Amino acid sequence: xxxxxxxxxxxxxxxxxxxxxxxxxxxxxxxxxxxxxxxxxxxxxxxxxxxxxxxxxxxxxxxxxxxxxxxxxxxxxxxxxxxxxxxxxxxxxxxxxxxxxxxxxxxxxxxxxxxxxxxxxxxxxxxxxxxxxxxxxxxxxxxxxxxxxxxxxxxxxxxxxxxxxxxxxxxxxxxxxxxxxxxxxxxxxxxxxxxxxxxxxxxxxxxxxxxxxxxxxxxxxxxxxxxxxxxxxxxxxxxxxxxxxxxxxxxxxxxxxxxxxxxxxxxxxxxxxxxxxxxxxxxxxxxxxxxxxxxxxxxxxxxxxxxxxxxxxxxxxxxxxxxxxxxxxxxxxxxxxxxxxxxxxxxxxxxxxxxxxxxxxxxxxxxxxxxxxxxxxxxxxxxxxxxxxxxxxxxxxxxxxxxxxxxxxxxxxxxx
Ligand SMILES: [Zn+2]
Ligand SMILES: [Zn+2]
Numbered sequence: 367x368x369x370x371x372x373x374x375x376x377x378x379x380x381x382x383x384x385x386x387x388x389x390x391x392x393x394x395x396x397x398x399x400x401x402x403x404x405x406x407x408x409x410x411x412x413x414x415x416x417x418x419x420x421x422x423x424x425x426x427x428x429x430x431x432x433x434x435x436x437x438x439x440x441x442x443x444x445x446x447x448x449x450x451x452x453x454x455x456x457x458x459x460x461x462x463x464x465x466x467x468x469x470x471x472x473x474x475x476x477x478x479x480x481x482x483x484x485x486x487x488x489x490x491x492x493x494x495x496x497x498x499x500x501x502x503x504x505x506x507x508x509x510x511x512x513x514x515x516x517x518x519x520x521x522x523x524x525x526x527x528x529x530x531x532x533x534x535x536x537x538x539x540x541x542x543x544x545x546x547x548x549x550x551x552x553x554x555x556x557x558x559x560x561x562x563x564x565x566x567x568x569x570x571x572x573x574x575x576x577x578x579x580x581x582x583x584x585x586x587x588x589x590x591x592x593x594x595x596x597x598x599x600x601x602x603x604x605x606x607x608x609x610x611x612x613x614x615x616x617x618x619x620x621x622x623x624x625x626x627x628x629x630x631x632x633x634x635x636x637x638x639x640x641x642x643x644x645x646x647x648x649x650x651x652x653x654x655x656x657x658x659x660x661x662x663x664x665x666x667x668x669x670x671x672x673x674x675x676x677x678x679x680x681x682x683x684x685x686x687x688x689x690x691x692x693x694x695x696x697x698x699x700x701x702x703x704x705x706x707x708x709x710x711x712x713x714x715x716x717x718x719x720x721x722x723x724x725x726x727x728x729x730x731x732x733x734x735x736x737x738x739x740x741x742x743x744x745x746x747x748x749x750x751x752x753x754x755x756x757x758x759x760x761x762x763x764x765x766x767x768x769x770x771x772x773x774x775x776x777x778x779x780x781x782x
Contacts, residue, residue, distance in 0.1 A: 384427040428458035495774040502542020505736035516743035518769020521570040531638020534560025543574035564592040566652035586622035601626035646670040648713035699734035735767040
């Protein structure tokens with residue numbers, strides 16, 4: 367089966383803070399790759415874009431009159447979201463470049479190249495990739511506290527983009543989906559169509575659903591998928607959640623054309639990707655989605671308990687074979703082995719168990735998510751530090767997921 371539909375979602379632009387003598391050249395490289403190039407005159411302008419969208423790349427010329435190292439640092443302090451965006455800095459004199467190199471963040475690359483070298487550098491940033499964006503990484507309930515702002519307080523929502531398909535591909539509609547919807551509303555005229563795959567209908571995975579603005583746009587079309595629940599299929603469960611008793615908007619009030627699909631476990635072919643799932647170890651029927659996109663296999667398991675006692679050995683074995691050799695696994699790590707002891711059977715995992723089982727299964731990249739609402743940034747940073755021991759080997763990448771974090775899997779030899 368192959369489901370196809372039109373879409374209006376277009377790629378993010380490239381923003382340039384550059385002098386006019388470099389503009390023409392950069393604009394050519396960027397538009398050749400199919401991206402829009404927006405020229406700005408100040409950091410302030412970059413900031414105003416960052417408030418609304420996540421650009422593909424920001425190119426900053428150190429020779430520009432508005433550039434100073436202090437100003438650049440101040441910019442990153444004032445706009446923490448900019449740490450999730452790729453910056454390419456066109457270096458000026460050697461001394462200045464050295465000073466910048468000492469201070470910059472890891473999302474900033476400095477290049478001394480010009481001409482063809484610069485063209486290749488820009489191209490490497492625009493290389494077609496499968497792009498995974500974490501719009502919400504918190505488990506259970508949003509936690510809008512000062513001590514949670516680095517990792518983020520919004521609940522589960524993940525977006526996967528790929529040049530092989532031009533629809534929106536969203537997993538779960540926790541409160542994080544609101545920011546994705548706002549970006550589409552602000553920057554894409556609220557025009558978007560695509561799929562929303564819900565793992566299960568626990569509050570933290572559907573609470574953002576009616577706040578997703580593209581659902582109110584008549585030209586848009588969405589297919590909402592979820593495993594069958596005890597109380598019915600996708601439509602029945604969502605309409606039960608959105609009765610006037612609980613919420614002022616009902617499903618009938620959405621303007622977009624919406625189809626509700628009760629998803630089976632079997633592998634289904636869609637436009638640009640395939641998808642199947644296994645049922646998680648969680649209190650209600652919950653999907654662990656496996657997405658085949660490009661040459662990659664991505665597994666999304668935000669709610670899944672891997673503890674030994676409540677999950678029979680055969681479940682662990684089944685899970686290991688399901689995620690075996692996955693290119694990217696995004697997995698529940700709400701607890702640690704200590705806190706897990708008093709929460710067995712609640713449907714969530716200790717990060718140590720996830721690391722161990724993923725390693726046994728040969729998972730290549732592991733991102734831990736569904737952070738406990740009481741886990742502070744300080745605590746999560748400590749775990750992140752401990753994960754560094756596994757970074758590079760046995761995992762290519764391992765990290766605690768942060769809200770608005772972007773992971774790119776390059777599509778080698780494939781052009782848009
Ligand atoms: Zn959850
Ligand atoms: Zn759940």
